[in-house]
Amino acid sequence: DIQMTQSPSSLSASVGDRVTITCRASQSINIYLNWYQQKPEKAPKLLIYAASTLQSGVPSRFSGSGSGTEFTLTINSLQPDDFATYYCQHSYTPPGFGGGTKVEIK
Amino acid sequence: EVQLVESGGGLVQPGRSLRLSCVASGFTFDDYAMHWVRQAPGKGLEWVSGISWNSGDIGYADSVKGRFTISRDNAKNSLFLQMSSLRPEDTAFYYCAKDQQYSSTQNFDFWGQGTLVTVSS
Numbered sequence: 001d002i003q004m005t006q007s008p009s010s011l012s013a014s015v016g017d018r019v020t021i022t023c024r025a026s027q028s029i030n031i032y033l034n035w036y037q038q039k040p041e042k043a044p045k046l047l048i049y050a051a052s053t054l055q056s057g058v059p060s061r062f063s064g065s066g067s068g069t070e071f072t073l074t075i076n077s078l079q080p081d082d083f084a085t086y087y088c089q090h091s092y093t094p095p096g097f098g099g100g101t102k103v104e105i106k
Numbered sequence: 107e108v109q110l111v112e113s114g115g116g117l118v119q120p121g122r123s124l125r126l127s128c129v130a131s132g133f134t135f136d137d138y139a140m141h142w143v144r145q146a147p148g149k150g151l152e153w154v155s156g157i158s159w160n161s162g163d164i165g166y167a168d169s170v171k172g173r174f175t176i177s178r179d180n181a182k183n184s185l186f187l188q189m190s191s192l193r194p195e196d197t198a199f200y201y202c203a204k205d206q207q208y209s210s211t212q213n214f215d216f217w218g219q220g221t222l223v224t225v226s227s
Contacts, residue, residue: 001168034213034214036151036214042219043201043217043218043219043220044143044151044201044214044217045217046213046214046215046216049206049213049215050213055215087150087151089151089214091211091212091213092212093165093212094153094165094167094168095153095156095212096153097150097151097152097153098150099150100150100151
């Protein structure tokens with residue numbers, strides 16, 4: 001199975017900061033990479049699919065890039081609503097998730 | 107508005123069975139593949155199983171293969187997960203998730219609120 005490694009596992013940032021989260025795959029996954037946001041006690045929410053396509057309704061401050069084995073989620077101008085845990089996920093079979101990155105308030 | 111409502115979770119002894127249900131609304135259920143994804147308390151996400159729109163394509167994680175069975179009833183807009191031979195490591199919130207397409211892209215664009223399964227004696 002393909003393994004996904006996210007870094008960092010947590011970070012502290014301030015409102016207005018630019019935040020970057022990295023996800024690496026154990027083998028090439030082309031652009032079959034999704035990003036989710038999860039807040040405490042809530043279900044995950046799809047932010048980006050196919051590495052860089054913004055899901056409908058997701059603010060444009062979120063962006064994704066990458067292909068092959070290395071991917072990045074960027075949040076421009078972090079907002080109070082963005083403090084959450086972020087997961088990457090590859091959509092090969094079986095699908096697999098990264099360990100998560102918790103974005104906390106500095 | 108897409109809604110997915112899971113039910114059927116609870117406390118169950120190791121080795122016993124449990125059946126989870128997910129009722130969908132707000133979209134044409136039989137146009138989409140569906141999945142179960144779980145999350146142990148305080149831990150990360152793990153895909154459990156997926157089923158295509160017509161039940162013709164089904165997949166399972168190795169951790170549940172042979173113990174769990176996914177099914178759907180398109181007439182009732184419902185997804186199911188029959189879990190047997192439950193183990194303590196199956197303890198988790200179980201989420202029903204909608205796929206983006208009728209076949210399985212394995213992109214999960216809407217999720218239910220989850221139902222908690224606790225396996226303990």
